Amino acid sequence: MATMSDIAREAGVSLSTVSYALSGKRTISESTRERINAAITRLSYHPHAGARALASQRAGAIGLAVPLAEDVDAHVVMMFVRSLMRAAHDASSEILLIAGEDHEATERVLAEGRVDALVVMDVVEDDPRIPVLAEATRPVVLLGYPSDARGIPRVDFDFEEASILAVTELHRRGARRLVMIGSPAATQSRHATYADRATRGFRTACSRLGLSARHVVHDHEVDPTRELIHSVLAQDRPDALIIHNESALPAIHRALTAEGVEMPGDLQVVAIAPRETTLLGAVEYTAVQIPVEEIGQTAVAVATDLIEGRDGPRDQLIAPALIARDTTHPVHG
Amino acid sequence: MATMSDIAREAGVSLSTVSYALSGKRTISESTRERINAAITRLSYHPHAGARALASQRAGAIGLAVPLAEDVDAHVVMMFVRSLMRAAHDASSEILLIAGEDHEATERVLAEGRVDALVVMDVVEDDPRIPVLAEATRPVVLLGYPSDARGIPRVDFDFEEASILAVTELHRRGARRLVMIGSPAATQSRHATYADRATRGFRTACSRLGLSARHVVHDHEVDPTRELIHSVLAQDRPDALIIHNESALPAIHRALTAEGVEMPGDLQVVAIAPRETTLLGAVEYTAVQIPVEEIGQTAVAVATDLIEGRDGPRDQLIAPALIARDTTHPVHG
DNA sequence: ATGAAAGCGCTAACAG
């Protein structure tokens, strides 16, 4: 393996010149740069990541604590991983994976300087990791919005406003008896912040508007969706449904179809979910779209600012927008 | 941040003694070890990963090239990621993620010594990465079985034998007209080795046994599964179905149910898929189970052997086994 | 059973 001194000798310059040529932190004459680049190509040189990390105190990697629990939709997790990889790539960093459940490893990668920052997915209210990570010597960013983050920056989609928006827009479209199908039971009882906040928004908005509100927990793996939908429809004849559960969307769509429900005629439906998951067969659901790509980019941007010592915005709640498609009425107004 | 010399001073020993105490590469007296450990706790010392990597020429990480394409089932990918994380953890390594599509980054992490080895998922026949990775200075393990790997060790489930087993066992159970529903079109046209090998096994076994064989490509995102199943059943009245397509399993199950197909009475079905994906509603499909955990462990074991300079087994095809459940007849023998 | 010291391959002052 060629080292930087090999390049220096080969190009007839000093070690530091090569270093500066690579980092661009000082102006190098055209001719020297060319000789250096030639040498680099000739010897197929690649800087050693460890050496660079030691000397620069930068690992060039961002840690990502991913949820491995079964109740978290794998497809959605992968969407986040993708978006974070892209963002990290643009910041010329790599992504080091950590099992979200492995708190010990999570702290370790930070303490060992293996990563320059840590992004934590699937944060829960009173997350046991928060007090520990708040003391970390390197930046941490929560992908989630617990009420007390002990000063750790939080980045998330505003699930509370998302529910409020869904309710409000359904109300504007004539809905009066709303049902929300929320996250799986396991997610709810863990108090994942996105589940808690979405539920709260739903309750708040309904009571504010004086609407009948029913919140149903749906466990995709267990519940026979068909029966759930049947009973939901039988009781109180709801005229609108809000679905915040990506895994259950396809099954719910089929159940609704099987029940002969006309959308939006019999029932208006709004999904709170990433765009990719709201296209089911021929129907595109009206949705408050979760902007996964933007969330990922924002998280990495916050992390990068902190790594660089810049102090940009910390807490960031990304505002929701409703995209009206096939399953809601137009607003008559 | 405390360094090793801090610990040495605090414990009243030399730097190297601390190092050896940590690595266990030399015997340390009980009393010194205790003082060292006390100092480590007191100063909450953590070895610096970069420094260690530089001095030891070991990154303490394994790279994982994950497929990000839409046609690869996210749930299955996450299962592999999980199993590799567990295996890496047991080998005290971390997992560095690389986008499988980013060939440049894939080579770079190896060349920069950022990882000690690389595991490549979703390998295709004539994979453009193979010639390059074959020249790498660090171990590479393919999670896939291309016919020419240029000497790179391959680890995979034996999809060819899996299909053969499925056919043979269906034949033993009286099936004569078989249909196989394979991977999505995109996967097939990329020639993912698991798709190619499964298809080949199916064809081989059917012709060997003189069975009617039909191979259907199923594109979950596009095909109306209902119609596909309807036409499959209408044509030639198959008496057995082999499904090698995790994403499509739920939809196929519903379509079969909707068609009023009795399993195994009207149709015997064998899935080639991980166990977690073959439980659909009340029905547990007879399956040639893909042992994700074992595949992951094996891949990391091969990588670890290579890193350590041991030469263990390289190419490894994991043998299939059929687990008879609800969708096949018993063997009348 | 323990120390002393020479690197590992880079970055970033400091010096011109």
Place this chain on the structure above:
DNA sequence: CTGTTAGCGCTTTCAT
């Protein structure tokens, strides 16, 4: 615009 040099925090010979 370029060179010299002192570390970064570990691992690992040599010595004793």
